[in-house]
Structure formats: structure tokens, C-alpha cells
Amino acid sequence: MEDLNNTKERVIIAGVSHLQPDFDYTMEELGSLVVANNMEVADVIKQNADSVSGATYFGKGKVTEIAEIANADDVTTIILNDELTPSQIRNLEKSTKLSFMDRTELILQVFSNRAHTKQAKLQVEIAKLQYQLPRIHPSGNPLDQQSSSGGLANRGAGETKLEMDRRVIRKRIDYLRTQLKAVDKTIDVQSRRRTNTTVPLVSLVGYTNAGKSTTMNGLLNFNKDDSEDRKVFEKDMLFATLDTSVRKIDLEDNTSFLLSDTVGFVSKLPHNLIESFKTTLKEAADADLLIQVIDVSDEHWRNMIEVTEKTLNEVGVKGKPMIYAFNKADLKPGQQFPMIEGDNIYYSAIDKESIAKLVDLIKLKLFANYEEVTLMIPYKNQKIAEEILRNTQIISKDFTNDGSLLTAKLSPEQINNYKGFVQEKAPE
Numbered sequence: 001m002e003d004l005n006n007t008k009e010r011v012i013i014a015g016v017s018h019l020q021p022d023f024d025y026t027m028e029e030l031g032s033l034v035v036a037n038n039m040e041v042a043d044v045i046k047q048n049a050d051s052v053s054g055a056t057y058f059g060k061g062k063v064t065e066i067a068e069i070a071n072a073d074d075v076t077t078i079i080l081n082d083e084l085t086p087s088q089i090r091n092l093e094k095s096t097k098l099s100f101m102d103r104t105e106l107i108l109q110v111f112s113n114r115a116h117t118k119q120a121k122l123q124v125e126i127a128k129l130q131y132q133l134p135r136i137h138p139s140g141n142p143l144d145q146q147s148s149s150g151g152l153a154n155r156g157a158g159e160t161k162l163e164m165d166r167r168v169i170r171k172r173i174d175y176l177r178t179q180l181k182a183v184d185k186t187i188d189v190q191s192r193r194r195t196n197t198t199v200p201l202v203s204l205v206g207y208t209n210a211g212k213s214t215t216m217n218g219l220l221n222f223n224k225d226d227s228e229d230r231k232v233f234e235k236d237m238l239f240a241t242l243d244t245s246v247r248k249i250d251l252e253d254n255t256s257f258l259l260s261d262t263v264g265f266v267s268k269l270p271h272n273l274i275e276s277f278k279t280t281l282k283e284a285a286d287a288d289l290l291i292q293v294i295d296v297s298d299e300h301w302r303n304m305i306e307v308t309e310k311t312l313n314e315v316g317v318k319g320k321p322m323i324y325a326f327n328k329a330d331l332k333p334g335q336q337f338p339m340i341e342g343d344n345i346y347y348s349a350i351d352k353e354s355i356a357k358l359v360d361l362i363k364l365k366l367f368a369n370y371e372e373v374t375l376m377i378p379y380k381n382q383k384i385a386e387e388i389l390r391n392t393q394i395i396s397k398d399f400t401n402d403g404s405l406l407t408a409k410l411s412p413e414q415i416n417n418y419k420g421f422v423q424e425k426a427p428e
């Protein structure tokens with residue numbers, strides 16, 4: 001969202017190192033998340049300590065220092081690099097009179113601002129309520145307005161206000177889950193599984209801002225009948241994409257595949273959020289091939305691969321064939337591109353030649369187990385002949401007295417589907 005009035009809230013970001021090897025990097029990223037949430041970083045405070053304090057996250061001296069710096073900077077909000085316990089936040093707020101927001105809440109806010117589709121909105125709201133559930137307390141809880149409408153009379157005997165508030169939140173989560181299920185179902189029905197099972201699915205995955213959507217648009221451009229309205233949204237900001245888009249890419253040789261673009265990852269992505277986004281990531285789980293897009297011009301790219309693979313594991317996406325697509329090679333001095341090395345490609349999503357090379361690699365990976373077979377399809381099965389002509393790479397066709405004689409490259413699944421018509425397989 002653009003801020004036209006330029007009245008961004010200034011905040012301080014702060015964190016304890018507690019033996020995290022990538023501490024500095026996660027702090028830098030916290031700064032980017034702050035910017036993504038339309039706020040401004042006024043100061044950065046770090047504490048080097050092997051562990052966090054159970055009561056206040058920071059050590060005592062640091063808490064005093066934070067209060068002083070905030071005062072001098074004229075800042076009232078501190079953003080923390082980890083997810084804190086509800087009591088840690090309360091203790092910090094009590095002793096400093098400042099307000100504290102942890103990394104989880106910040107990420108939830110960014111997602112909340114970015115959510116446009118009904119599915120994304122529901123997913124984010126569920127994750128937000130789950131985050132709030134253990135954190136509400138009788139004073140100043142977020143659902144005061146809703147819960148007060150029932151009035152005292154509606155409360156069960158002995159039920160405290162806190163219990164009632166929690167009950168209201170749980171009910172709301174249940175309600176939203178039912179809604180989400182209905183939306184997911186509609187989307188699933190629209191998905192390729194119902195309409196076309198023979199076209200392989202390729203999923204773009206990776207860190208946020210790596211260039212997944214730009215890569216998708218590059219591949220759409222490459223498509224033989226490209227049209228503007230099939231493009232997806234790409235922008236230099238964290239979490240530009242929150243939902244999944246699937247597009248069919250038709251290649252010149254009559255092969256095609258479905259391509260999906262989805263939400264990106266970030267380190268310490270809240271568990272609740274990952275849970276709620278599982279359905280969004282379903283396309284990746286169903287994919288025949290994953291393209292992990294990596295911003296190779298960012299010095300932290302190794303870290304980003306690690307986070308991406310850890311998150312994919314968490315949502316149960318394991319052991320899939322993968323292309324490592326090192327993007328933004330144009331921004332890395334001295335990096336040769338486009339260049340393929342095994343399963344790796346160095347490329348730039350905004351460079352046509354790069355996209356052509358990427359297509360080569362996709363084809364190599366995707367159609368590696370395809371075989372050339374000859375089929376004789378009697379004219380009474382004309383529909384099947386049409387299906388093959390439409391969906392596969394045809395090597396030769398001949399319309400004989402007995403029927404259509406087609407030689408085509410088929411997947412093992414297709415060969416099985418049409419096995420009654422297969423005449424011979426080409427020699428290995």
C-alpha cells in the first residue's frame with residue numbers, strides 16, 4: 001500500500017542473538033519486514049547473549065537501555081526479532097511503558113495487508129486469531145467489542161470474562177475454517193485435477209522477492225499465444241504474492257505444462273501461518289517438478305535455500321524433482337548467464353534468452369521419462385486420436401484405411417491410458 005501522507009510510524013527493531021548463526025541476517029530481514037508493513041526503522045538494538053531471559057527476553061540492563069533509546073528517538077513501538085511469550089511482552093510493556101510487537105505479529109500484519117483473495121484473507125485471519133488466543137487478557141483484549149455485546153447475562157455460571165473471550169475466538173476460528181474449506185473446495189474443483197490429468201504440473205517455489213512471479217510472466221511471454229490478462233502480479237516488495245495462480249504454458253512442439261506461482265517464504269515464518277497456507281501450497285505438493293527460484297544476487301542466497309527447503313518439508317513437500325533456478329544473475333557482477341549446470345540454471349527472469357534456456361531445462365526434467373510410441377487408433381475412437389493430437393508432442397501422423405497412425409512422445413501415465421492402441425515402442 002502506498003503511503004501518500006508520508007506519515008510512517010517510526011519504530012525500533014531489537015533482538016537477542018542467542019547463538020543464531022544467521023542473527024545479523026534475520027535482523028536485517030526484520031528491517032525489511034518493518035518497511036513492508038509501511039513503518040520506518042529509527043534504530044537497531046542488538047544484545048549478544050547465549051540465551052534469552054525467560055521474564056523479559058532481554059537482560060535487565062538492556063531493557064533500561066531500550067527505554068532510554070526509545071525516549072531519545074521519540075519512538076513508542078519496539079519490534080522484536082523472535083516470537084515472544086505473552087508474559088514476556090507484558091513484562092516488557094509494564095517496565096518500559098512502550099509497546100512491543102514480536103516478529104510473528106509483524107509478519108501476520110504484513111500478510112494481512114497483502115491478502116486480497118477470499119482464501120488468503122481467511123487463512124490470515126485464522127492465523128491471527130490463533131496467535132491472539134493465548135495472548136488476550138481481561139484488560140485491553142482485541143475482541144472486547146464483540147464479547148461485550150452478549151452482556152453479563154449470557155455468560156455461563158462461573159465463566160470468567162477471559163474464558164468467554166477465548167470461547168468467542170475459538171468459535172470464530174471454527175467458523176472461518178468452515179468457510180475456508182468451502183473456498184478450498186471450489187478452487188480444487190477448478191483445478192486441473194478435475195479437467196485434465198495428463199498435463200504435468202510445475203510449481204515455482206522459493207523465498208519472497210526471489211522473482212517467482214517475474215519468472216512466471218517470462219514463461220507466459222514465451223508461450224505461443226500469450227495474452228496480458230494471464231500475467232501475475234510482480235513487485236519489489238516482500239510477499240507480493242499470497243495466493244496461488246496456475247497457468248498453462250503451451251510450447252512450440254505441442255508439449256505443454258501447467259505452471260503455478262505461489263506465496264514465498266521468509267525465515268521464522270510463523271507456524272500457524274504455514275498451517276493455514278497449506279492449501280495454498282497444495283499445488284507444490286502435487287507438482288511433478290519444482291522450480292526453486294533463488295535470488296543469486298543476494299549474498300544470503302544459501303540461507304534462503306535453507307529456509308525454503310525447511311518450510312517445504314514442514315508442509316510435507318519432500319523428495320520432489322527440483323530445478324535450482326538462480327535468478328537475477330544480471331545483478332551479480334561477473335556472473336555468467338544464461339547457463340545450465342546439471343539441475344542448476346543461472347538466469348535472469350527479465351531476459352528472453354534466459355527464459356528459453358529455462359524452458360529447455362524444464363523440458364529435459366519433465367519429459368525425461370517420456371517415450372516415443374506408435375499408436376493405431378480406429379476411426380470409431382476418433383475422440384482419443386484428437387486428444388492425443390491436442391495434448392502430446394506428435395512425431396508423425398498418417399491417416400490410413402484402418403485409422404489414425406500416430407507416433408508421439410507420451411508419459412508413462414499416457415502410455416498406460418492408451419495401451420490398447422499402442423503398436424510398438426521406438427527402440428531404446
Ligand SMILES: Nc1nc2c(ncn2[C@@H]2O[C@H](COP(=O)(O)OP(=O)(O)OP(=O)(O)O)[C@@H](O)[C@H]2O)c(=O)[nH]1
Pocket residue numbers: 207208209210211212213214215233234235236237238239240241242262263264265293327328329330331347348349350351
Ligand atoms: N534485475 C532483475 N530484477 C528482477 C529479476 N527477477 C525479478 N526481478 C525483480 O524482483 C522483484 C521481485 O520479483 P517478484 O517476481 O515479484 O518476486 P516473487 O518471488 O514473486 O516475490 P513474492 O511474491 O513477494 O514472494 C521485482 O521488482 C522484479 O522486477 C531479474 O532477473 N533481474
Ligand SMILES: [Mg+2]
Pocket residue numbers: 212213214233234240241262
Ligand atoms: Mg510473487
